Amino acid sequence: MDKQIGYGRWKAPADVMARAMARMRERERAGGPRKAVIGSGKEALAEAIRRYPNDPLRQLAMFLDASPLPALIGRAREVSAKTRTNHGDMLRGAIGDLKAINMKVQRLDQLNRRQVMALAAYWTHEKGQTPGTVANKLSALRKFFTQVGRQDVVPKREALYEALAVTGVSQQMVTRQQVALDTKAWTPKGVVPLEVIEEVRETYPHEALLMELMLAWGLRVSEALGLRPHSSDTPNFLLVHRETKGGRWRKVPYMKDAQKAAYQRDVLNRCRQWAEKSRRLEMGYPKLTLQQARSRLYNVMAEIGVTLEQRGVVCHGLRHEFAGDMFFDITRHRPPSENGADSDWYKQNKTLVADAYQQVSEALGHWRREISSAYLGSPTKMSKAQRERMEQSMQLIAGNPDVKQGLVAAGVEQFWITGPAADGVLLRAGEAMQVAGRFQEGWTAENLKQVHEVLRAGVARPIQFVVSLEAQPQGETLEIFLDR
Incomplete structure (x- = not known):
């Protein structure tokens, strides 16, 4: 019996899909200059x-x-x-x-x-x-x-x-800078993608589905708009072959994580149902050119606040979110751009990391492994950048004699930088740097008030100060040695 792929009022015969896959393999083999x-x-x-x-x-x-x-x-x-x-x-x-x-x-x-x-x-x-x-x-x-x-x-x-x-x-x-020193993914910036998508769905269900395609499958905006889910849906991967960069076809696999894979399947099923409303069974806007469709989607994103100015993220960040999730799915570590593992771990797992970079690159539609660095960061460059950020954070306190003397005068015995800054993570604009201090015995609320005044007057960024009752706070710390 002739097998068919798809359902509804359009079905792709298996031989059509086979020919399409053969053409894709030819393109893959072509790789590089002709x-x-x-x-x-x-x-x-x-x-x-x-x-x-x-x-x-x-x-x-x-x-x-x-x-x-x-x-x-x-x-x-x-x-x-x-x-x-x-x-x-x-x-x-x-x-x-x-x-x-x-x-x-x-x-x-x-x-x-x-x-x-x-x-x-x-x-x-x-x-x-x-x-x-x-x-x-x-x-x-x-x-x-x-x-x-x-x-x-x-x-x-x-x-x-x-x-x-x-x-x-x-x-x-x-050489262009193609290494992400700071992730553009949403979650590390404190924005939960699914929460925003559900918020969007109340008013714009179509745009919410397009956002989910970017999140679940790593699609570009143009690819999400051009997707025909019935013809792209296969048992083991999503075939992306319309509106791709350079016309290059690719296969995006399901995640190994069962929950993530189930979400990918669910998104694709809902997209198939939505596409049934379209004469051409695609996810774009009827009667709009691709450029017009892109403009419409971006206008909706601006209206709901998905901009750098309002939420600190953009739509393309969902593709970065997918890249980070896929890297974690393969390695069980977050990517370097998210400070997911120390440099020693990367050195000990070079083969696994290289394979993850290659798989992510191919899933995103690139043919060079190093392109993944623009999404995932580089272990080498991230470790260097982290050290530089840690030194800059320490210099805010240690490089200011007035702050150090003010802390001593306020009765602070030990002082640490804690939280993300202690691990060299790039803080967002306006984000407070977390610090901790241990007072001498007998300290009072007046001492705490004095510390806040010293930090507010002497440090050129928001500071969140907490009192440590232990010899050293939990987690990563950078101690600032006070002059006495």
Whole structure:
């Protein structure tokens, strides 16, 4: 009997799903730049140089018009018009900048690695451009050279950093910050996702379901709006294949935790029921384009206060919440961005952590494991950042002689930083730093009042002070040694 997947008024035959999965596996195997791109614009460049032998800008204009600009990853496709325009602007800017540093060229085939490295140094040292901007410009040059069959002119990774070091440009100057030093997930910021979603459901049931798709399955806003749950629902995972970044399909698995998996199943079942109302069986808004649908959803989020200004979180944070939950589901530890385990644990479990990063990356729709660091943080960088935060917190007290002397005068015998700050956790704006103090015998309410006045006057952030009746408070502590 021919098996079918789905129910209701639309059913996907098993052979349709099988063909779809085969196409997805082909895309997965394709991973990375396509070989067909290499040298694809060589003839177009030669013709442009022949027609305009001494005008590099006209050569570039003709080359861009005549040569397709394919995406290097994801499905085989042309990049968007906006991306194409930005690409051309960056290449034109590079030609102009070469003239500014006395390295003017007459023909685009004269461009070489020495000039590229000089441009990177100029952008970094003279123009003071950000690492992200410099990285984008180098990427545009790399794509150009790949199209004309000279892909080695702009090297990658370590080879690039070594070549740039000669010009005084460090890796940090051309590398985007892709490590989350502070989580964007909701729960660590004191916002309970399901409580907010239930609040939203009272007035906006559709938007509440879209939020649950992001929370339960890690979908982007566009993916949630474009989802057709009947065709994406499989027994072991959710097939995400519409409105994805770069057109790249992916499989999002069920969590190992039974309760989490049950929630994922429940969300998907309710989405299937909701989609039955749509002629195309999808979760988006009828008669709205994707851009209009995104705007409508964001307007609702602003109305209910899901903004950085009002609640300290945004809709995309639900995707970060999913990433953290999946990392915990695999490792039983919260991710580095949430200070979920000490650095020794990460060192002892390198293989498990690496596997978790890879699985999270793939579930989120990325093909590089290191992209997960933008969601989960990095054990190495987090441990360094934690130490720096701990030192900064201690300096607020220890670096202020007036505060230390005031505490001693108020009868404080020992003083500690406690709570999240003692563990190097980044405190939110306006969040009080927790501290504790042990008084000398015979202290009174007047001593406590005096301590509050000293801290309020001398520390440039809110402080929550508690009296410790023990030799040392429970939990993590940083002791501030008082001068006597």
